[in-house]
Amino acid sequence: MTTLEDLKLEKATYPVEGMTCASCANSIQSMLSAREGVHEANVNFASKTVQVAYQPEAVTPAQLRETVQEIGFDILIEQQTEEELAERQAETLAKLKRKTIVAGILALPVFILGMFFHDVFVWGNWAMLILTAPVLLWAGQRFFVGAWAQAKHFRANMDTLVALSTGIAFAFSLFNTVYPQFFLSRGLMPHVYYEAVAVIIAFILLGKYLEENAKDRSSSAIKKLMGLQPKSVRVLRNGAELVMSVEEVQLGDYVVLLPGDRVPVDGEVATGTTSVNESMLSGEPLPVQKQPGDKLYAGTINQKGSVQLIAQKTGGETMLAHIIKMVQEAQGSKAPVQKLVDEIAGIFVPIVLGIAILTFAVWMIVGGDAYLSEALLSTISVLVIACPCALGLATPTAIMVGVGRGAESGILIKDAQSLEQAHKVNVVILDKTGTITLGKPTVTDVVWAHDAGEQDKLEKLFFSMEAQSEHPIAQAIYTYYKEQGQQVVQPNSFNSLTGLGIEATYNDTCYYAGNEKLLNQQGVNLPAHLLQAARQLQEEAKTVIFFADAVQALAVFAVSDPVKPAAADGIKAMHAAGLEVYMLTGDNQQTAAAVARQVGVAHYQAELMPSDKAVFVKQLQAAGKVVAMVGDGINDAQALATADVSIAMGHGTDVAMDVAGITLMRSDITQVANAVKLSRYTVQTIRQNLFWAFFYNVICIPVAAGVLFPFTGFLLNPMVAGAAMALSSVSVVTNSLRLRGKLF
Template sequence: MATVKEPKLTKSTFPVEGMTCASCASSIESMLRAKEGVQDANVNFAGKTVQVAYEPDAITPVQLRETVQEIGFDILIEQKTQEELEERQATALSALRRKTIVAGVLALPVFILGMFFHDTFAWGNWAMLLLTAPVLLWAGQRFFVGAWAQAKHFRANMDTLVALSTGIAFLFSLFNTLYPQFFLSRGLMPHVYYEAVAVIIAFILLGKYLEENAKDRSSSAIKKLMGLQPKTVRVVRNEGELEIKIEEVQVGDRVLLLPGDRVPVDGEVVAGTTYVDESMLSGEPLPVQKQPGDMLFAGTINQKGSLQLIAQKTGGETMLAHIIRMVQEAQGSKAPVQKLVDKIAGIFVPVVLVIAVLTLVAWLVFGGEAYLSEALLSTISVLVIACPCALGLATPTAIMVGVGRGAENGILIKDAESLERAHKVEAVILDKTGTITRGKPSVTDVVWADQQVPQEQLEQLFFSMEAQSEHPIAQAIYAYYKEQGQQARQPAYFSSLTGLGIEAEFGGVRYFSGNEKLLRQQHIQLPEHLLQAARQLQEDAKTVIFFADSTQALAVFAVSDPVKPEAAAGIKAMQEAGLEVYMLTGDNEQTAAAVARQVGVAHYQAELLPNDKAEFVKKLQAEGKMVAMVGDGINDAQALATADVSIAMGQGTDVAMDVAGITLMRSDLTQVANAVKLSRATVQTIRQNLFWAFFYNVICIPVAAGLLFPFTGFLLNPMIAGAAMALSSVSVVGNSLRLRAKRL
């Protein structure tokens, strides 16, 4: 039996240039999928990329690019750095902004002349022609180029309707400007419709600019994640200690780390002891002690000690690289409401074209040559009044007002997709550290025993001891007393007791600071009320530190990451809004249970790594739930990118805020419920806008085609059609502005 060899597949992701709507993305996908050798193609419209699975033996990237170029778009097959891609995007956005501004500036006088002074000045038509020509031929060039590229493949999109309506209106107006006698001899006024051309293009360009401006902010998150990996690494090889590029590190290399260095690769510690800040992974503020046999991960920060590790995973295999890939794949998806608009527009555009052709044919068949002028006027009226201006403004205007309303309330929304999606959210996942808690360890409780020495003196001695220690708990105690203006003394003797605490000598008296085990070893008496206080604090998941002299315990201190005062109220507001609330944390089970109990969260998961959080998001999504993730750290970036809606706390890391679609500037969890309410109001407004935009076309297009003419003799003038089109846009904008009065 002969075996069939499976074709070798390559998956590549290419940046895409020239996309203006979701129908563009559909065109690219369908054209690529139709090519022999391409198994699948998926366009990420928000991320401006296309992922293609193809057989390299059957088709090359150059051929893929040529296929896309045939329909008016382009893909970048050469490798580009993140900085180069950002520069290209910024250049394109700047060009679009320039065209939008110029079109708006020129359209205003054309609109005023056309609507109010068209019969006042003999030279008015020529003035409008000179002002409209650059709007059409320069600012609106993209619509004609896109329409022609689609037409060559018997396709139509929004560009087609814009190009036809403005193109025909401009040519008709140009004809009447150059040869007005044609209609005058037939008893009709040679109207011009330059104002419709200029205003249509200016409005559509504005909508495109708003859309592009919102989409072009996603790449900085990847840039910051990549910045967590150092450029060079110190390794020990046969020839001695070398400093090499990060790309040259091999599995098995012995890597040297000095205090303050970022860990370049995943590997096992083989020499040295230190504390490592792993907050980018676990989100926990307390650094973790590392010694031989422990694992280190790329992107974490070595704090105090020097150590050596053996590289086990390098380059694209590290946990940091995995997080970057997950963010890249999950970031940027098609907006639900806009998808609906594009689907309807896909039917709407060809239907309007058919109606326009039928209008022209019907007038010529039933009216003959005597009705040629009416046929032309009616056809132009259909195309002008059916221009998707209101349709194009329905979403962006509501988004603009919704985003502004959110900003006034401390809710910063980065993209329309997040604002649109949030109204469907059913489950909210909260990271613990920095989201529910403050994210910084601090002294929360102090209980003193009765003693003969003044408390102020003992506090100074305790502060002086902790000032000598590099332990993270000691630093929290040091910061606590430093804020009170405490001054440190130099001890006569100081020693760090591994795994127990520290000891020091002042004025011939030995003092200890550490855990209960240290005091037991030193046979130090523990007053019962201090011991009971310590037990209660430990039940609340707080770290307990005893302070004692050589004979008895003097005080007990509790250090923890305290819950934010408004956290419980914020979670209650979410639950009242009908949202299920979950808490995820990299902390231990006891701490997680205590925090969940304190803030009223019924569902929680502890001891999770970034990938575990992302998997939990996927689990809820698989149950059919729309999931929002709220976090503040790099460790949350993967889950934030995987969630349907990502929300970052304003006091979190730049990466979390860049990945997230919504940022809460006050780091107040009550704002999560407010963001959902704002989304619900905005989406309701968008739906109203879309309804009236389509309802307007359903009513006006038949009238523009001349449906009433046989019965009433009424024929819609294209000038009135242009005014009606503008009025529809004003009504949509006016409805969107109602969001300003919405209470959150």
Template structure:
């Protein structure tokens, strides 16, 4: 893909906050283990001078930060993060390098998980079944448990200490306290068992709980990281669309280079079956190109000299040479990847509430654990010391907020990725979440419902026309000299048929009426009905009726006549897109109310609305009128999505609750919009809304189970069932349940990949 920079120096986004300019950048984060970790990084950075905003995505392992370069540098941001036990990568890294680092970290975690499991197994067997069978049993378990705790579980203790230095707590705190207390207590009873024996109590040890808890937590983290890796598969698929090497002609020498070595102006040689490596213009040759990754259209597009090729598309048949115009991070493909990465790293509004809960969750759990210990000792006395210790450890282990932290970002990552795979580019998580509430959709007419390019749709000639081919050549020659948009449509119509112009004796433009010309001494006219009537030209009844019917269908009728009578009538209109009616029907079936807005006249608006079955429409509107109409619907309590493609739609797009731009529209419209449809296909709008509904439903499911899990499991771990049933949750089971909760949330989010939208 070329070099995908952690900070793209050429694409820095500047945001004005309180009259200051802040640089927005995204950095990969290393070392996070839970949502509280993400919250700690955020809160530390937000208190740093020069930082306007900081958001950490736990699932995506990214930090999005806005900072003033005059007051703080990336290196200083890194130092702040390192103080609490984490790290951010501020150096330039390719996506391949980032993936390699992640693979190495995952391999290291896997190795520790396996070794911890191998050591924990004999400890579990000895502790559960032979705890009093061997005099040396406790010492054997101590020797086996120590490396599990101090090597495999080292990360928890280091993280907890660094957090404690700043009076903070996270998942590491819970795991370190629970396993550390159990281990120290067990070592004490192993070395000095007489202390409890002299008091009539058994010197119990809990090595098996320590070893199994750490093994389970590591296993859960490994499975979780594996699953999260799959949630970002859309990025990897997009990355795989660009070749690693390319053939370049420099002078008369053809050389093979890495794609990131291609320079602007280089002449790239492309053979059949190869992917286009950079954006560029065809300089020689012609071919057909599969652009489905951009447009979604299955049919290959013919490319001739002067046409544009985009990186990631597939050359089908011909061999061509193209001149590189955009490389590396500037290509259309790189832009798409950057949008997807930023969207996957952004936060949905609901996540802000979850972040607040996660921020206070661990301190609350610590208080509950202390209350659990106190309650057991107050109401049970020393006889229940063992139960008090086990219950306290279980509370600390089972209450890890990982599932809570993963609930929203994993669903957002999968949802954004799923959208990208379907040609729906979502700029931020807020747009994805809001879209599920939409109940009214406003469609701009030109370029959204229609193609936005006038063309000839009908040709009706007078009956028994002689010398028709010669007259067509004459008509084409006249329109070729006119600058009117309608004339351009007629010119293109004949040009595509290979028509050639012929010299005219004279040519004159008649403003508001049409054009006139002479050829071989004969006078010819082309224009509206008014022109012909003014010039006293006869209008055959069947041509006049044809013109009336065409006008009723919102088409512009252009007559062609000689000095005596009309010879033909041509219909020019902006054709409705093939999938427009289908797309509008899909939106209506999804429960959306459709409105069409246009600056065109009422007759045209009515005809288009009738053809695509839209009941509500407004005509002859200025850009400000469109924005006002959005506000009107919002005032009625509707949640409005605006779909447009032009500069004149930008104001309405910015006003709407959800803004959707057609991918072949203007850059301004796409910049304002929260969602961009790579295909100019209205069926994608319904898909975007359905995707949002499915994603939000998944988020709600994840949050429900994350909260439900803690609400139910923490009291059980504390021992509320013990007085009634004698049941006490084992810390080992608590560790397994905690790991399973995180994995289940990620797995539920991954179901979105198979969701039918």
């Protein structure tokens, strides 16, 4: 296979400015692809980026930029930080918002005057002209600039229709306002259509604003991932401890980690023992014990001990760097997006222009100068009635109502693309910890020995011992007793036994809390019924902690991450919605199997790293599945970004929620099925809107052109055409509002 290196090509990704629709993306892509020296160009409208593979000796980035600027767009060839890109986007959105608000404020009185009082006030036309001019020339400027840039290259898009329909209607209205005698002398009324111009521009600007506001730039997700790596690090060199930036760490350096430090590079423990929070990788809340020879990964948190690690992977080679890269590539890739509106517009625009020209020509050929007025009015009627207002509103209004309906149900839609795509989902992947389970270890079972003695005093002592331990399992036990209002007593002595548990003395008696190995080392007797209970709890994938004195075990405690109460119902709801469900986890096989049985999941994978989850998503996609990934942690970010639809739990990490296009605010996986249903309802509504918008044009455009005139003498008045156009928009919005009544 020929590679980029073989062709001596460079590959670069540039942010794109000025894109408003998928046809804009197609124009940029085709222009760049046709440029000499460009091997391939791929424009992603969703992420507003373009990936270009080019020959540096044949074309430069500056020349690529000139090519894009020729058709009215721009690419940022200078290096841009995430903060700079976010600031530019915010400025663009704020400008669009201002124009939308001003256009709406000015369009309202124009609409009222034009539709209800056009014959009442003599000065009404001049008032509407004054109010409409800034709407057209300032708020609607982008449509004319875009249409002219496209026209220079013999192209047309939605901007072309908006510019032509509003421009000709405004020019015609201006002519009739300044020189009404032209039509009056021919026995015709000099109608004006300022209300159509103002309302069209205001509505379409609103749709553009809603669309832009719904897109997720995802820069904050990448920034949070990058923030997992510390800026400075302590390194031992030539017997001295030096503080340096993480970029200066070299392979083989000895890095010093203190409790609470984030691991800066991938490496291996050289000296010391500790426990490390690896939840960013595995998603599991319990820390992992580390000793010399064990691996450490950048971004994880050193919790307890002080250790030295040997740097083995630095910079872009660490696992954290690979996660960041995969998330960037997945979010910037060209995901399947519905382009039906723009595909229709691509055919619709040239057809409408052709019909308008043909209308004028036929009228002039048939009737000559006697029919000049009819020819002009019919042509304007075609352009006015064919204005893509209904087409432009078909998708954003349905999405706006769908997003609002979802928010009312605790489903936060941050990405319209995900809302559209979710209706195709047939496979749902669930992360275990924090998604199916609560993500918080708790005490689930307590079994005391038959002859444990004064249980109340022993519980106080056990509670007091665990209160002094920093281990998360100890914290779960501490929380369990604290919620019961248990009192603390002060042991005479306390000692932590790494890898085993803890010991304490109280009233000259030694007590232990830990695993079975600790009891065996101390020669403590383990009653048969406690041992049997422990085995049963372990089969249920629970962590077992023994409490004993110097002679025998007194009790056994089980700690686990409980399954959410609604998890099983949520999975049943997914099955009922026709969805195939998989569970992925970094936990062990025994725990995964137990949880899968408990909630009714037939397919599961255990002991997976983040990259393994992403690979599994890709395998399902390669098999023709449309995959939704549901997760809550940083460890899920890769799989979330790779999936066709990403869903985060509301209590999860900021990174997971930033990557995801859908967030379940109640952290209830029953909402997963509801989110899919919401998408199905919304897409159904969009299709209905598009059908009626297109059907309306198929019926009304020929009538506006005058096909009924030879048979009935009927000629559609442009004023009626403007009203019909408004009615089509109202019908689309009304149909979208029906989504509010949908029940889940």
